[in-house]
Amino acid sequence: MTVRTRADLDALPSYVPGGTVPGAVKLASNEVSIGPLPSVVTAIAEAAGQVNRYPDSGAGALVARLAAKLGVHENQVSVGCGSVTLCQQLIQATCTDADEVMFPWRSFEAYPLLTVVVGAKQVRVPVTAEHAVDVDAMIAALTPATRLVYVCTPNNPTGTALHRAELERFVDAVPSEVLVVIDEAYREFVTDADVPDGVEFAKEQWARGRDNVAVLRTFSKAYGLAGLRVGYLVAPEPVIDVVRKVFVPFGVNAVAQAAAIASLDAEAELLARCGDIVAERGRVRAELVEAGYEVPVSEANFVWLPLGERTAEFNEHCLAHKVVVRAFAGDGARVTIGTPEENDLFLAAAKSFPR
Numbered sequence: 001m002t003v004r005t006r007a008d009l010d011a012l013p014s015y016v017p018g019g020t021v022p023g024a025v026k027l028a029s030n031e032v033s034i035g036p037l038p039s040v041v042t043a044i045a046e047a048a049g050q051v052n053r054y055p056d057s058g059a060g061a062l063v064a065r066l067a068a069k070l071g072v073h074e075n076q077v078s079v080g081c082g083s084v085t086l087c088q089q090l091i092q093a094t095c096t097d098a099d100e101v102m103f104p105w106r107s108f109e110a111y112p113l114l115t116v117v118v119g120a121k122q123v124r125v126p127v128t129a130e131h132a133v134d135v136d137a138m139i140a141a142l143t144p145a146t147r148l149v150y151v152c153t154p155n156n157p158t159g160t161a162l163h164r165a166e167l168e169r170f171v172d173a174v175p176s177e178v179l180v181v182i183d184e185a186y187r188e189f190v191t192d193a194d195v196p197d198g199v200e201f202a203k204e205q206w207a208r209g210r211d212n213v214a215v216l217r218t219f220s221k222a223y224g225l226a227g228l229r230v231g232y233l234v235a236p237e238p239v240i241d242v243v244r245k246v247f248v249p250f251g252v253n254a255v256a257q258a259a260a261i262a263s264l265d266a267e268a269e270l271l272a273r274c275g276d277i278v279a280e281r282g283r284v285r286a287e288l289v290e291a292g293y294e295v296p297v298s299e300a301n302f303v304w305l306p307l308g309e310r311t312a313e314f315n316e317h318c319l320a321h322k323v324v325v326r327a328f329a330g331d332g333a334r335v336t337i338g339t340p341e342e343n344d345l346f347l348a349a350a351k352s353f354p355r
């Protein structure tokens with residue numbers, strides 16, 4: 001006898017994490033290459049001494065810190081086990097099997113998987129020829145069944161970010177009962193002044209009576225805590241209420257909560273590191289363009305190489321040069337900006353790729 005499981009999951013591919021190859025440089029998962037600050041390691045060690053106790057299930061201290069920093073009420077913030085868990089909770093909180101989740105494509109790999117796992121329908125809206133989220137096509141794809149829209153900006157993996165005017169045009173076109181979630185996993189790397197801060201943008205929308213705008217952020221990227229799993233959602237209180245109903249109790253562990261608070265204490269130092277990554281992003285892109293590659297301007301800590309049919313070959317070439325990138329066969333390769341030395345290794349591989 002075989003256990004009966006959900007038939008609709010048979011065809012679902014598994015999430016493919018960025019690869020790790022012993023001895024190779026990993027530029028595949030948009031992590032920061034430098035390890036945690038000593039002050040954060042100390043906080044982790046202190047919290048480790050108390051792991052016989054359950055964590056604070058609501059992460060109250062961290063929520064209070066975030067609310068104060070962002071200028072919102074504590075009932076407008078929810079912490080999750082990585083923002084990817086919050087992505088799932090948002091779908092669970094808004095959709096049943098008749099409902100649709102819309103997102104740009106290509107975009108974050110987790111959106112389609114989580115949508116299918118929850119049992120809702122996915123609507124993928126192709127990015128533009130310039131690899132940007134296509135606001136007009138997304139407006140055109142709205143249906144009466146749309147319940148949730150993910151707007152990933154900067155978009156993973158293409159790196160492009162939406163300007164204020166486009167985001168405003170989109171939010172104005174979405175019915176007020178449809179939740180718009182701005183996924184800002186890479187906000188701290190944005191330098192284009194026309195790209196709005198999502199939280200400030202959301203607060204402006206709430207003030208206009210638009211209670212359907214929310215923002216996701218994470219400690220995994222700029223704050224360097226990918227291994228501990230902490231992210232947060234900023235949303236109107238009714239959205240937070242229902243997101244908290246579908247959470248798994250004690251999901252965010254005590255060590256992660258302590259590390260996130262310590263990272264907020266050390267924010268200036270961490271954001272300075274992001275500045276170094278941004279400078280390297282400019283250098284890497286310039287050298288790639290000089291070498292003849294098409295590279296969209298990136299506002300994140302990675303660059304996108306739309307190599308189409310040559311993507312798999314490029315991936316093999318980089319692996320042979322001991323550099324692990326994130327390849328999406330037939331589409332393109334996403335390459336995380338690492339330390340200057342790591343980036344040099346990647347650039348040498350890219351420049352020696354036969355073209």
Ligand SMILES: *Cc1c(COP(=O)(O)O)cnc(C)c1O
Pocket residue numbers: 030081082083084085108152156183185217218219220226229230231
């Ligand atoms: C990395 C990433 C996340 C989630 O990261 P967590 O580690 O789960 O917090 C969410 N959205 C996008 C677009 C990402 O690239």
